[in-house]
Amino acid sequence: MNHEAVIFDIDDTLYNSTRLSVMARANAIEAMIDAGLPVDRQSGTELLNGVIQRLGANSNRHLDELVEAAGVPPSARLVAAGIVAYHNTKPVYLRPFEETIPTLLRLRDLGYRLGVITNGMAVKQWEKLIRLGIQHFFHTAVVSETMGVEKPDPRIFTVCCERLQVEPAASVYVGNDPGTDIFGANRVGMLSIRMRKGKHADVEPEDDAHRAAHDIHRLGDLLGLIEAGAIGLPAAPAPQP
Ligand SMILES: [Mg+2]
Structure with a gap:
């Protein structure tokens, strides 16, 4: 797909x-x-x-x-x-992981629409994107403070998909927290990818609802999942220069 x-x-x-x-x-x-x-x-x-x-x-x-x-x-x-x-x-x-910018560049080149869904205060979360120097990569960023609901509430996921004009089932969500990121993405039918970083890195999912479709240890692993067909390419890939 x-x-x-x-x-x-x-x-x-x-x-x-x-x-x-x-x-x-x-x-x-x-x-x-x-x-x-x-x-x-x-x-x-x-x-x-x-x-x-x-x-x-x-x-x-x-x-x-x-x-x-x-x-x-x-x-x-x-x-x-x-x-x-x-x-x-x-x-x-406040620096991107080594593979963050190359991976975002490649995903955009392949024709994916890119978004952010984040829990926190709107100005603080935008400050992070700006300090990381990656704010221009994303077609939209949805922050819980502005939305009035937090991950794992399904609405914050579906609003992001609506803004990107994609169905949840045609979307991939990448996050590190099984309780908010993975559970929330699974609930709305997105393909969930768990980044094994931070304080949850070694936490095993309590049930299938908290289990990601795929676990990765670095962002560049997304490109491997695309190559293996686990993540589908966009229907109309961006023209390659
Ligand atoms: Mg996180």
């Missing part, structure tokens, strides 16, 4: 999000210790991880609450030191 679109998750699929988080948090804590936060690196890390777990990843009060958790009065100076160090980490670690 033909596949017309390839749609991607962002974090730990197009770049190493886990490494960025670890490094950015470590740098923030180090800068805050340097500015006077009375913790050592390890207890600072534990306190911050606890705060993030409690507030969720998208709060903008992580560092304020870290200061509180460290038992000192509110301090804009400490928070600002952490924020600066956190943001300065991005240019270093």
Whole structure:
């Protein structure tokens, strides 16, 4: 069968999000210790991880609450030191996987429509695409904050397919999280591909609904799946120069 679109998750699929988080948090804590936060690196890390777990990843009060958790009065100076160090980490670690750009280029050359479906805040997710330098590859990007529903809700998948003017069954979805990416894509009948990266890399699917049609370990493996016929070519391939 033909596949017309390839749609991607962002974090730990197009770049190493886990490494960025670890490094950015470590740098923030180090800068805050340097500015006077009375913790050592390890207890600072534990306190911050606890705060993030409690507030969720998208709060903008992580560092304020870290200061509180460290038992000192509110301090804009400490928070600002952490924020600066956190943001300065991005240019270093917010980089595409080695195979991301060559793979996206090849997929576009082959005539696939490309999209993104991502959970998170719209500006933050777009900031990632722009910093990764890949924002122009995609015909559309659907972000949960804008949609009002998150993966694995079927609507976020079907809206992306509608925007790309493809049926879900003619679409491929690539993501790293079996619970949101793979379960969600399977539910709407997309061909699910699981990127074995990030914190879920070694998690085995709890049932067939969470099992991807194919597992890959690097994005370039998509091209091998196309060559093997596991992913179909577009019905009207782009003319090759
Ligand atoms: Mg992800």
